[in-house]
Amino acid sequence: MPDIEVVTVGELLGVVEPLDLGSRLESAVLLQQFIGGTEVNVALTLARLGHRVGWAGAVGDDPFGRLGIRTLRGEGVDVSRVVVNGSAPTGVYFKEVLALGGLDNHPYRAGSAASLATHHDFDTDYLLSGRVLHLSGITALISTAGHECVTYLADQARRRGVHLSVDVNVRRRLLRDRDAGELLAPLVRAADTLxxxxxEAVLLLSTEEPTRLQALLRSLAATTILVxxxxxxxxxxxxRIDxxxxxxxxxxxxxxxxxxxxxxxxxGWLEDASVADCLQxxxxxxxxxxxxxGDNAVGVTRILRHISCDGEVDAR
Ligand SMILES: Nc1ncnc2c1ncn2[C@@H]1O[C@H](COP(=O)(O)OP(=O)(O)O)[C@@H](O)[C@H]1O
Ligand SMILES: [Mg+2]
Incomplete structure (x- = not known):
């Protein structure tokens, strides 16, 4: 893929849920499957917006891994550097969208191919070949290998001048009783856009108050915090604060x-849009x-790249 704009790396998950929204898994007869994982979702949405994006990660040599690669490729995401591990599975989670609101997720991702991958498994030059490298804190929390991987990549992004985008995405289930601040510090400190x-802002930066977060920018590498x-x-x-x-x-x-x-x-950032436009x-x-x-913004299309400031779509 020429001139890739964004590369993201992380865990792809198979997702299974009752076909009838609101019904419980234990009584559902018909299920549907698709793919998820935070970095996969980011990659899919960027591709739908017309950007050149690559996703890398380790999947198992199994149906969910193949579904993932096929789905991403079909949506135009570069999957040329995906690693297929013949001896560990693709992580899966079962999802219940509750009839009265909220979600109940049942993950099976311990020991997954993704949780075993270190940066040695990936082509680092490729991962750092875009204008942006996007990472999430989830990878830092899934395993020691994942933590090593994103810590190394964050450091390399800084050294090579690749814009580092970090979504901290703290998951209590993955964090367990560990210290989020300590585990995520390598990402929080290195991010250009956080x-x-x-x-999560309260947990990691001790405040969610925009002016106090603005004051913290002086002690971080980040030029932008998005809360x-x-x-x-x-x-x-x-x-400014928008x-x-x-x-x-x-x-x-x-x-x-x-x-x-x-x-x-x-x-928006990739197209040098104003902060207000990026937010829109x-x-x-x-x-x-x-x-x-599903887990990602299915309806997003390239036309949104021409959205005007008042929220109307400009289809010129
Ligand atoms: N119930 C909702 N109604 C409308 N927009 C929503 C709703 N929930 C989330 N959003 C949109 O998604 C953004 C991110 O939601 P948030 O819940 O903060 O994300 P996360 O998936 O990280 O928990 C919000 O700022 C808003 O734009
Ligand atoms: Mg989040």
Whole structure:
């Protein structure tokens, strides 16, 4: 793929859920499958927006690995550096979108091919060949190998001047009783653009308050902190603080909202859009993610690249 813009690396997951939204797995007869994993979701949304994006990761030599590679390739994501491990499985999670709102996830990812991969398994030059390397804290939490991998890549991105995008994405289930601050410090300290939910900001930076986060920029490598929750998002740079409200939508499945937000924001960044415009794309993609089934923003299309400031699509 010529002039790749973004490369992302992480764990691809098979996802299985009841076909009838709102029914419980133990009573469901018909199930549907698709793929997920935060970096996969980011890659898919960026590709749908028309960007040149590569995803790398280790999958098993099994149906979910093959489904993942085929899906990503079919959506235009470069999968030329995916590693297939013949002796460990692709991680899977079973998902229940609850009838009264919320989710119940049942992961089977311990010992997965992805959790065993170190940076030695990947082509580092390829991973650092884009304008942006996007990593998530999930990889740092899944295993010692994952932690080593993203720590090494974050360091290499800084050394080589590749823009490092980090979504900290703390998952309590993966964190267990370990110290999030210590485990994620190599990513938080190295990121150029840092994405956190408000609760993650409190956990890792001791505040979610935009002006206090703005003051922290002096002690971080980051030029931008993007802090978000269900109600909206806020982009913080040394010069300014921009906010956007989430729109009122009928939520179908909130999975992947943050991933879509990241992809939309990076899409704007890649095109030198203003921070306000980046935020608008971010919110638009996130709205698509929560209003569609599956873990990523299925309805996002390239036309969103021409969204104008008042939220109207400019189809010229
Ligand atoms: N219930 C919702 N209604 C409308 N937009 C939402 C909703 N939940 C999330 N979003 C959109 O997705 C963005 C990210 O959501 P958030 O819940 O913070 O992400 P995460 O997936 O990381 O938990 C929000 O800022 C908003 O734009
Ligand atoms: Mg998130």
């Amino acid at each position: 994405f956190l939910s408000r609760s 978000h929750d269900q109600r909206g998002a806020c982009a913080i740079t040394e010069q 906010r956007i409200d989430a729109r009122a939508v009928d939520v179908v499945d909130p999975t992947g909202a943050g991933d879509a937000l990241v992809a939309g924001y990076l899409s 794309r971010a919110e638009h993609c996130a709205a698509h993610a929560v209003t569609s089934r």
